[in-house]
Amino acid sequence: MAGGSDKNYKNPVVDYSLPDPSVIKGDDGYFYLYATEDIRNMPIHRSEDLISWEPVGTVFTKETRPTFEPKGGLWAPDINKIGEKYVLYYSMSRWGGEWTCGIGVATAEKPEGPFIDHGMMFRSSDIGVQNSIDPFYIEENGKKYLFWGSFRGIFGVELTSDGLAVAPRAVKKQIAGTAYEGTYIHKRNSYYYLFASTGTCCEGLQSTYQTVVGRSDNLWGPYVDKQGNSMLENNHEVLIHKNKKFVGTGHNAELITDKTGADWILYHGVSVANPHGRVLLLDKVLWKKNWPLVEGNSASTEARKPLF
Numbered sequence: 001m002a003g004g005s006d007k008n009y010k011n012p013v014v015d016y017s018l019p020d021p022s023v024i025k026g027d028d029g030y031f032y033l034y035a036t037e038d039i040r041n042m043p044i045h046r047s048e049d050l051i052s053w054e055p056v057g058t059v060f061t062k063e064t065r066p067t068f069e070p071k072g073g074l075w076a077p078d079i080n081k082i083g084e085k086y087v088l089y090y091s092m093s094r095w096g097g098e099w100t101c102g103i104g105v106a107t108a109e110k111p112e113g114p115f116i117d118h119g120m121m122f123r124s125s126d127i128g129v130q131n132s133i134d135p136f137y138i139e140e141n142g143k144k145y146l147f148w149g150s151f152r153g154i155f156g157v158e159l160t161s162d163g164l165a166v167a168p169r170a171v172k173k174q175i176a177g178t179a180y181e182g183t184y185i186h187k188r189n190s191y192y193y194l195f196a197s198t199g200t201c202c203e204g205l206q207s208t209y210q211t212v213v214g215r216s217d218n219l220w221g222p223y224v225d226k227q228g229n230s231m232l233e234n235n236h237e238v239l240i241h242k243n244k245k246f247v248g249t250g251h252n253a254e255l256i257t258d259k260t261g262a263d264w265i266l267y268h269g270v271s272v273a274n275p276h277g278r279v280l281l282l283d284k285v286l287w288k289k290n291w292p293l294v295e296g297n298s299a300s301t302e303a304r305k306p307l308f
Helices: none
Strands: 006-008 022-025 029-032 044-045 052-057 072-084 083-094 101-107 115-122 134-142 143-148 154-158 173-176 181-188 191-198 210-216 237-242 246-251 263-271 281-288 292-293 302-304
Touching: 022 072, 022 083, 029 072, 029 210, 072 134, 072 263, 173 191, 181 302, 210 292, 281 302
Parallel strands: 210 246
Antiparallel strands: 006 302, 022 029, 029 044, 044 052, 072 083, 083 101, 101 115, 134 143, 143 154, 154 173, 181 191, 191 210, 210 237, 246 263, 263 281, 281 292
């Protein structure tokens, strides 16, 4: 699906809408990608190299689709391997339904499914966080946590040992301010990096979405920019902003490391040449003084391929 020379690839790597990607390497050696349901019931794609992607089905069917937000869409999945199961967290929301939206969870034996829905974990009104979408799971010191939020603060809470529910008596904690959504926390060396998105995702060529980052030496923060200013007060570094070819560049997936040790980031954007939906983009992440950097702070047109 992506052009380029033998050694290069071209963006977008998928030229149709696959917003809010989440990616994992399956036990079969393929990378599996899940996305917001611009393709009904949440699409699953797979690839050997992060460049050529093929559709392999959907997370849900008409019969298995979650129903806790009856007219809601399925947004911003987050895929994980917990024990022997593939565990997928998802958002279910209507546009503007900031108190009725919530986060659910489904599991499967294989990354391509079939997924069994376990239903809603919590709703915005239950957990007291308006606009509870965009889940992200992480393990730390044998405990399991979920972080989430969208422009009303980024919060985290401890989960049960199977990852399928909020732990009894767990207390949520805010780690970032009201500028953000699309949380992803990446641990590298002694730092935790909070990747997120700011701006508007979904206004076509007028979208202002961009990928930003802060870092901390603790999972729970404080996350700060290079000057030490807190993300709780909406300070951050910009990682990927718009350019002449792509705008609305945000909501990144998990970083993937190739066999040379290079890190790669998948995210979505709007193609100026073909502004229909949010296409899938790929770029290399460089590290300078323990901060992530994408060349030109924007999407590449053509670049050297990752090596797997």
